Amino acid sequence: MSASALMSLGVRAMSANYAALQATGHNISNANTEGYSRQSVVLETNGGQFTGAGFFGKGVNVATVQREHSDFLTREASTTKAIAAADEARSSQLQQLEKVFPLGEDGIGYAATSMFNALVDVANKPADTSARQVVLARAGEFATRVKTAGEQLDTLQQGVTEELKASITQVNMLAGRVAELNQKIAAVKGSGQSHNDLLDQRDQTISEISRYVQVTTMEAGDGSMSVFIGGGQKLVLGNQATRLVAVADAYDPSRLQLGVNDSGAVREMPQELVTGGSIAGLLRFQNDDLVSARNQLGQIAAAVAGSVNRQQALGLDGSQPPASGAPLLTVGAPQVLPASSNTGGATVSISVSNPTELQASDYELVRDPALPAGSYTLTRLSDGNSQTVTDGAIVDGFQISIGATAPAANDRFLLQPVSAASRNATLALENTRGLAAASPVAATFDVDNIGTASVAALSATAVNAAAAPLTATITFTNDSGAYNWELRDASNALVRSGTGTWSAGQAIRSDAWAPATPAQRYDWSLDLSGVPRSGDVLTVGNTPFPASDNGNAKAMMALRDAGLVGQSTLPSGTVVPGASVTDAYANMLAEVGVRVQGAQLSAKQSAAIADQADANLSAKVGVNLDEEAARLIQFQQSYQAAAK
Incomplete structure (x- = not known):
C-alpha cells in the first residue's frame, strides 16, 4: 500500500472524528435547550480497493448527521400536554368561581335566613318602626350579596374572554412560525439531508401550540408538516397557516367561541371538537360551569324575590289608609336572546308566572319547519329535555309570548328565565311603612x-x-x-x-x-x-285593625322554611317540592365544590401523565452530559490516533 493511501485513510478518519466531535459539542452546547434532540454522526465505510491480495479498506465516510427522534413519543407528549393544559385551565377558573360563593355568615343563604328571621320582631310588634327597619336592612343585605356575586361572575366571564383572545393570538403566531419552518425544511429537503435543528424547532413549536389547542400532524413528502385541529380542520398546510378567530357567541356577544378564518370565510368550531389545550378548558368553563353557576344563583334570587314580593302584595302595609304591599326586592328580568343567524323579524318574550317553579337552566326555542305553524321546539339545555310548545305556553314557571310576526323556519332563541336575575338585584322598598305586615x-x-x-x-x-x-x-x-x-x-x-x-x-x-x-x-x-x-x-x-295585625308577617316568616326554589311537576302530575333557600344555596355550594374537586383531580392526573410522557421523550431524545463526555474523550482519542 502506498504512502498516499495511508495518508488518505488518516485524513478520512480525522475528518470523521472531527465531525463526531463537532456533533458532540453541539449536543453539549444545547443540553439545556428546550425541544432539542440529541444528534449523532452516522459513519460508513468508504468501500474497498481490490488487489491480488484481496480488498483493502479505503477508510471511513460521514454518511449523515441524524437526530434521535420518535414520532410516537412526540405525539404522545403533545397530546398529553394538551389534555393537561385543558384540565389546568378549567381547574384554575373553577377555583376562582368557588370564591364567589362564601360559606357561613358571609353566604347568600345566611343573608336570606336573616331577612326572614328579622320578621319575628315585626310579627311581635307590627307597628314598631325599628323592627321594620331591621327587615329592610336584612333584605338590602341579601340583595347586595346576590348582586355582588353576579358582578363577580361577570368579572370571571371578562377574564375568560380576554384569556381566549390572548390564547388565539398566540396560536396564530405559532402556526405562522410552523409554516415558515415548513418552507425552510422543504427547501433543504432536496439536498437529500434533513435540517435537524429546524426539525427540532418545528416540533417544539407544535408542542407549544398543544398548550392552547390539541393538534394532530401529518408529514408530507417534501418534509413539511401539516397541522390539524378540531377533528380535521387544517391549521397549517405546507407554508400556509389558517387563522383562528374569536367568534362572538350566536346568542350572547359577551361570550366568545373558537372559530377559523378560512379564505375569508369565518366559521365557528363546535365546542365538542375542541378537546384539548387551555382554550378547550376555558370554553368548557365558560359554556358549562359558569352558565350553571349563574343560573343557580339566578334561580335562588328570582325564587326568593318573587315569593317575598308575592306575599307582600297579599298583605296590607302601614300607610293610612292601608294599601297592598309594594315589591320588597327587585332582580333582573327574564330575557330572550335571538340567534345572530335568524332570518325573520319575530320577537319572543318571557315572563315569570310562578317563581317557585323556575329551574336553573337556559332554554332554546326553535321554529322547526317540520312542526305545524305556530308550534315550536323548546329544549331545556341543562338536561336536554325537549317538548313542543305554542304561544302562551307556561313551562317551568315562566310563560312564552310570541310577537305578531312569526319566526322564520329554523330561527332560534335563547330563553333565560333566571340567568340575569342576579344583575341589578336591589332593595326596592325604602319606607318602613311599606312593609306589609298585616293580613x-x-x-x-x-x-x-x-x-x-x-x-x-x-x-x-x-x-x-x-x-x-x-x-x-x-x-x-x-x-x-x-x-x-x-x-x-x-x-x-x-x-x-x-x-x-x-x-x-x-x-x-x-x-x-x-x-x-x-x-x-x-x-x-x-x-x-x-x-x-x-x-x-x-x-x-x-281585618278590623290592620295597624296591629301580624298575619302577613307570619306568612312571610313561613317562607324561610318553605320549598321556594326549584319546585317541579312530573309528567304524571306529581309535584316535587322545591328546596328552602338555605338548602338551595347549600346544594349550589356542593355542586360547585364537586366540580372543583373533580377538576383538581383531573388536572393532577393529567399533569402526571404529561410529565411521564415528557420524561419518556426526554429519555429517548434528550442529551445526557455523562454520555456526551465519554463520547468526547472517545472521539478525541480517535482523532489523535488518526493524526499519528
Whole structure:
C-alpha cells in the first residue's frame, strides 16, 4: 500500500472524528435547550480497493448527521400536554368561581335566613318602626350579596374572554412560525439531508401550540408538516397557516367561541371538537360551569324575590289608609336572546308566572319547519329535555309570548328565565311603612263555641281586585269536621253558600269553594289548631285593625322554611317540592365544590401523565452530559490516533 493511501485513510478518519466531535459539542452546547434532540454522526465505510491480495479498506465516510427522534413519543407528549393544559385551565377558573360563593355568615343563604328571621320582631310588634327597619336592612343585605356575586361572575366571564383572545393570538403566531419552518425544511429537503435543528424547532413549536389547542400532524413528502385541529380542520398546510378567530357567541356577544378564518370565510368550531389545550378548558368553563353557576344563583334570587314580593302584595302595609304591599326586592328580568343567524323579524318574550317553579337552566326555542305553524321546539339545555310548545305556553314557571310576526323556519332563541336575575338585584322598598305586615283577612270565633279550635295560621292567597269584600261564616255541623259556609256582602245579603269537611292538618281554603265568578275580595287559607265541635262558628272577614295585625308577617316568616326554589311537576302530575333557600344555596355550594374537586383531580392526573410522557421523550431524545463526555474523550482519542 502506498504512502498516499495511508495518508488518505488518516485524513478520512480525522475528518470523521472531527465531525463526531463537532456533533458532540453541539449536543453539549444545547443540553439545556428546550425541544432539542440529541444528534449523532452516522459513519460508513468508504468501500474497498481490490488487489491480488484481496480488498483493502479505503477508510471511513460521514454518511449523515441524524437526530434521535420518535414520532410516537412526540405525539404522545403533545397530546398529553394538551389534555393537561385543558384540565389546568378549567381547574384554575373553577377555583376562582368557588370564591364567589362564601360559606357561613358571609353566604347568600345566611343573608336570606336573616331577612326572614328579622320578621319575628315585626310579627311581635307590627307597628314598631325599628323592627321594620331591621327587615329592610336584612333584605338590602341579601340583595347586595346576590348582586355582588353576579358582578363577580361577570368579572370571571371578562377574564375568560380576554384569556381566549390572548390564547388565539398566540396560536396564530405559532402556526405562522410552523409554516415558515415548513418552507425552510422543504427547501433543504432536496439536498437529500434533513435540517435537524429546524426539525427540532418545528416540533417544539407544535408542542407549544398543544398548550392552547390539541393538534394532530401529518408529514408530507417534501418534509413539511401539516397541522390539524378540531377533528380535521387544517391549521397549517405546507407554508400556509389558517387563522383562528374569536367568534362572538350566536346568542350572547359577551361570550366568545373558537372559530377559523378560512379564505375569508369565518366559521365557528363546535365546542365538542375542541378537546384539548387551555382554550378547550376555558370554553368548557365558560359554556358549562359558569352558565350553571349563574343560573343557580339566578334561580335562588328570582325564587326568593318573587315569593317575598308575592306575599307582600297579599298583605296590607302601614300607610293610612292601608294599601297592598309594594315589591320588597327587585332582580333582573327574564330575557330572550335571538340567534345572530335568524332570518325573520319575530320577537319572543318571557315572563315569570310562578317563581317557585323556575329551574336553573337556559332554554332554546326553535321554529322547526317540520312542526305545524305556530308550534315550536323548546329544549331545556341543562338536561336536554325537549317538548313542543305554542304561544302562551307556561313551562317551568315562566310563560312564552310570541310577537305578531312569526319566526322564520329554523330561527332560534335563547330563553333565560333566571340567568340575569342576579344583575341589578336591589332593595326596592325604602319606607318602613311599606312593609306589609298585616293580613287583609282575620278570623273570629263565636264566644259560645265549645270546641278547642283556634287560628294556627291565616293568610291571603290571592287578590281579586275588582271584587267587593265579603265575609265568610263557617258553621261546624258535627264533631267530625263537617261544616256549612256562607259568603255575605256588606249588607249581609247571601252571595254564595256550600258545605265542606275539615280534618286535622288540612287548611280550609276559600278558593276551594270554586265560585263561578270570583266574588270575595281576597282568597285565603286558614289552618286550625285544636278541634272544633258541632255548632261552633267562626267568621273570616276584613281585618278590623290592620295597624296591629301580624298575619302577613307570619306568612312571610313561613317562607324561610318553605320549598321556594326549584319546585317541579312530573309528567304524571306529581309535584316535587322545591328546596328552602338555605338548602338551595347549600346544594349550589356542593355542586360547585364537586366540580372543583373533580377538576383538581383531573388536572393532577393529567399533569402526571404529561410529565411521564415528557420524561419518556426526554429519555429517548434528550442529551445526557455523562454520555456526551465519554463520547468526547472517545472521539478525541480517535482523532489523535488518526493524526499519528
